[in-house]
Amino acid sequence: MDITSILRDNGLKVTPQRLAVYNLLASTKDHPSAEAIYNKLYPLYPTMSLATVYKTLEVLVKSGLVQQLNVGENSFRYDANVSSHSHITCIKCHRVDDIEDNLFAGMDTKISHSTSYSIINHQLYFFGICPHCKQPEQ
Amino acid sequence: MDITSILRDNGLKVTPQRLAVYNLLASTKDHPSAEAIYNKLYPLYPTMSLATVYKTLEVLVKSGLVQQLNVGENSFRYDANVSSHSHITCIKCHRVDDIEDNLFAGMDTKISHSTSYSIINHQLYFFGICPHCKQPEQ
DNA sequence: GTCTCTGCAAAGTGTTTGCATAGGC
DNA sequence: GCCTATGCAAACACTTTGCAGAGAC
Numbered sequence: 001m002d003i004t005s006i007l008r009d010n011g012l013k014v015t016p017q018r019l020a021v022y023n024l025l026a027s028t029k030d031h032p033s034a035e036a037i038y039n040k041l042y043p044l045y046p047t048m049s050l051a052t053v054y055k056t057l058e059v060l061v062k063s064g065l066v067q068q069l070n071v072g073e074n075s076f077r078y079d080a081n082v083s084s085h086s087h088i089t090c091i092k093c094h095r096v097d098d099i100e101d102n103l104f105a106g107m108d109t110k111i112s113h114s115t116s117y118s119i120i121n122h123q124l125y126f127f128g129i130c131p132h133c134k135q136p137e138q
Numbered sequence: 139m140d141i142t143s144i145l146r147d148n149g150l151k152v153t154p155q156r157l158a159v160y161n162l163l164a165s166t167k168d169h170p171s172a173e174a175i176y177n178k179l180y181p182l183y184p185t186m187s188l189a190t191v192y193k194t195l196e197v198l199v200k201s202g203l204v205q206q207l208n209v210g211e212n213s214f215r216y217d218a219n220v221s222s223h224s225h226i227t228c229i230k231c232h233r234v235d236d237i238e239d240n241l242f243a244g245m246d247t248k249i250s251h252s253t254s255y256s257i258i259n260h261q262l263y264f265f266g267i268c269p270h271c272k273q274p275e276q
Numbered sequence: 277g278t279c280t281c282t283g284c285a286a287a288g289t290g291t292t293t294g295c296a297t298a299g300g301c
Numbered sequence: 302g303c304c305t306a307t308g309c310a311a312a313c314a315c316t317t318t319g320c321a322g323a324g325a326c
Binding site: 070072088090091097099100103107108110111112114115116117118119120121122123124125126127128129130131134 | 208210226228229235237238241245246248249250252253254255256257258259260261262263264265266267268269272
Binding site: 151152153171172173188189192193196212213214 | 289290291292293299300301
């Protein structure tokens with residue numbers, strides 16, 4: 001199902017701003033922050049405001065079209081990939097990459113047994129040095 | 139080694155405020171935020187300011203006496219347990235409990251192989267409903 | 277035409293900083 | 302007595318809110 005139908009099904013209007021934010025997120029593996037999204041869209045939509053980006057992201061998150069990530073910076077990052085998957089951050093260049101979730105199969109069940117919680121989901125963040133930053137400086 | 143010696147070894151002065159913040163963290167499994175720490179200490183140290191709590195926490199984190207947690211709220215939480223261990227948050231009452239880290243043995247190596255990053259550490263957060271909140275409301 | 281969305285500015289929240297004074301050593 | 306730490310207030314960064322006008326349907 002496409003974003004237009006999903007928005008309409010949720011009683012939400014389809015606006016150029018909403019499409020622009022979603023399409024930007026869907027076309028990158030970058031995990032940008034609200035501000036980064038705004039900076040990328042501003043040249044194309046010079047009337048768009050940062051407040052609109054925030055309001056749009058809230059709508060997209062609530063509609064299940066986008067997920068909000070918290071990689072321990074002071075701002076959130078956003079991801080149009082809403083499937084359960086984890087992230088790894090480079091402590092040098094701060095890029096954020098995806099990790100396939102099948103590496104964590106069965107983990108929720110294991111945790112559930114050892115904690116007596118009912119596990120609903122998880123957010124797993126790994127920190128390290130990416131292949132690019134491992135190369136010697138020149 | 140006790141906190142007094144560790145502070146001195148780092149060239150830091152031992153002040154009542156630093157001891158109070160550290161001892162509070164060391165004596166609870168609560169994972170309080172800076173504000174919660176301030177609120178607990180204020181009755182005992184009425185001249186202490188929130189800025190001092192923040193400055194003290196920064197010093198303690200840098201000295202390796204305390205770790206900063208990011209459970210996806212808009213504020214950080216702090217933990218005097220600096221051993222590698224993960225956390226689980228109740229989405230109803232927002233309590234944060236510890237998870238023994240041996241459940242995750244070998245995971246960093248696995249991720250390192252699949253991502254080509256050098257893994258330095260990880261932050262694993264689980265979300266669910268705690269045993270207490272699972273009980274029917276009365 | 278209705279009712280939600282946008283965009284501006286202002287307010288809010290958690291955290292950090294500057295600086296004079298207090299206090300550890 | 303020196304030099305760092307404290308505590309106040311002001312600044313900061315990110316995010317949210319209020320509201321009038323614009324725009325989707």
